[in-house]
Every structure is written in structure tokens, then in C-alpha cells.
Amino acid sequence: MSAPMLSSGPTARRPVLCAVLLVGWLLWAVSAWWASPRPVDATWLDRDLAAGRVVGWERAQGWIDDGVFLGGLAQARTDRQGTMIVWTTPAGQTRAVDLAADGTGPGSPLDRYTARLTAIRAPGGDPGAPARVLSVAVPGLAVAVGLAWLVALVSGAPPRHGTRWFWFWLGLLPPFGLGVLAWLYVECWRPPTGRVDRHSGLLGLAWGFAVGLVLSVLTIGLRSALGGNVVPGG
Template identity: 45%
Template structure:
């Protein structure tokens, strides 16, 4: 049977709309990933801290004694645990990147340049007003990540029933770190949503199991890549 031209055009338009949505989401995810990667704190040493001070590459700085643990599933930039007597200094640069280094406590007799409280160059850097480029970029990444996560949840709840798994299954899968679960849902349920499932739909319990296993695998993979490629390429989020 020959399909009428107008039906063919309608089917082609529907297929185009199905393809446009996942492509748009992937583009947004790539933008988020680039922003989050760029603004992630990277380890440095005291020498780099001193060089950035003298080259006027310190926009903001603060002392801390470590990092807060509430990073979140979308790899939000970790927050320093601010402490005036902390042995770590965290600073942002004009290019929007963040560095941190261990320089010793303020009363530890550390060399010139390592104590921002006593260093006039650091005092000048720390007195600058406005929002640092690193904070603006990290804020944009946070908003984009929240919009992607919320948008995915709305589509999951209000959209047509998923093909490969129940809504609870995809809810747990979508909770995988760094948006990996969202990409898996996008590929199976949107890019290949017209392909029937080979078996019964997976349940929420299966999704929870894959979340626990996938979280461990992703954490180990990121840690391994960090050891192999270095902190700059794979920041320790």
C-alpha cells in the first residue's frame, strides 16, 4: 500500500520533533558539563598561589579547612568550609577557574605570599567588589543543571508511559551522578522510543539496583581517570 504524500510528510515531521528534543537536551547537557568542568576547583601548590598573586590573577580568595560534602548529583562546585585559621587557601582567577592549595595556618610562620591576611597583594585582591567570573559561571552551571533535572522529571511524570521500564525505574536511573541517567533515559525513551521493549518493563527495584551499582562504577571510573589523567583534566568533584 502506497502512503499518501501528506501522511508521509506528517510522519516525517513527527519523527523530526522526536529527534529535536533529545538533541536539544544533549546540547544543554554539554553546555552544563563544560561549565561545571571549567569551574571545578583544582589542586595547586603554594608556588602557583604566589605566582597568581604577583601576576594579579587573584580575583577572590578565602581560607578554609576543607570542603563541604554536599556536592550533589549534578556535580555542583563543592563549597569550601571557610575558616579564618584554616591551612588551605582557595582563590578564583579572571578566567573563571578556581584553585586551592595548602599554605599552612596564618600563625605558622609561612613564607611571604602564602598568608593572604599578611600579604598586601592578597589584601588588594581580596578587596575587589562584584561577583567573580568563577561564581557567575558556576551559578549558570547550577541553574542549567537544575533546569535539566526538573524538566526531565516533569516529562517523566506527565509524558507517555516509558517503553523499557516503569516511571519508578527511570526515576532511579535518572538519579545517577553527572546526568548520566538522564542521558540513558533520553536515548532509550526518546531517541529510540519507537522501538518496542524486548521483554517486560523493568521495575523500580531494578532501577534502584542499577542506581547503586552504577553510582559505584561511576565513582570508581572518575577516580581512576583522575589518577591517570591528572586533576586538571578530571577534577575531583
């Protein structure tokens, strides 16, 4: 998801479009970071249970991430026999712990946590108002920023650096739509040099694939180093 070039109207409109896209991207990125599922250890579940911060919960097995590419959130794949416990907090965050390594029989940590959670409330049910709002707001903001980008890309003047297809492919750059920031810097804020680079769509596709792969590996590394609560993701 990204944001290319401005319209062919007056130059004065350009800062407005850049500002709108930046604000939209920031709102989406912060909301997506906050609401994305956080893989944590059982200590987090103990803390949330002790503090009464479990609004809703369910057993699950893996994630359904079909909508993540378009800016949505991964959803737990509900399974009553699943080894993963997923719960939501009053602030709208989703956390998950996978207890497969600790066994699944009677008396196992999975069995004990399930009993404790069931004593509080039945599995499933209402995840809480903040979680409901975020589940709609995150993909909604992603669509709004994406549509603004498409309108600007199709109807605007040609970019100074790269073709429309070049920015289209870079605009799909994950994670968190970093292609938006790349375009904002290159086309909006970097001082004009007088040079016009017509990078092709094929080059944009190659760059998008290569940089996306590097960023995905980097995200996994950061999640391992900093923990799932800081670097969320299903």
C-alpha cells in the same frame, strides 16, 4: 539528574525534546566542569601569583558539598586558620591547594603564601564576575534540565525500556548527570527493536547505586592520574 521519556503528543515532538535536553545537558556539564573547584599543588598558585591571575582568595578547611547532588558546586568551608588556600582566576575557575603537610607555623609555606596574597588583596571579597555568573548558572542549568526531565517523565508516554521509576533512579546517576545521556541513547537514538522491557524501579535503584559507586571510584582514579586541573572536584 537525568532526562526520561517524551510526551504523549505527536512523534515529531520527540526529536525536539531530545535536542533540547542534550543541549541543556551539554551547557550544564561544560559549565560545571569549568567552575568546579580544582585541587592542585602549590606550583599552580605560584604561576597564578606570578601572572596576576588571582582575583579573590581565602583560607579554608574542607568543602561544603550539600548542593553537588542537585548539580551545584562545592563551596570552600571558610576558616581563617584553615590549611587550604582557595583562589579564583579571572576566567572564573576555582583552584585550591592544601598545605597541611608542610606545617602551619611562622615561616611555613602556608604562612608565606598567606602573606603574599594579603599583600595583593584582603582575603574573601569579590571572586570576580565570571565566578559569580558561573555560581548561579551551573545550578540554574541543572534545575532547568531536571525540571524538563520530570515533566517528560510524569506527563510523557511510558518508556520503551524500563518503567518511569527505573529511569528516575538512573536519572540521578553521578557524576555530571550521566543518566541523561543514558536515556537519550536508549530512548531517543537507539533504533527500535520492537521489544519492550519493563525494568522495575528497584532494578533502576540497584543499577544507579552500583554504577554510581563504580563511576565515583573511577573519577577518583582519573583525578589521581590526570590531576585535579583536568578532573576537578572538591
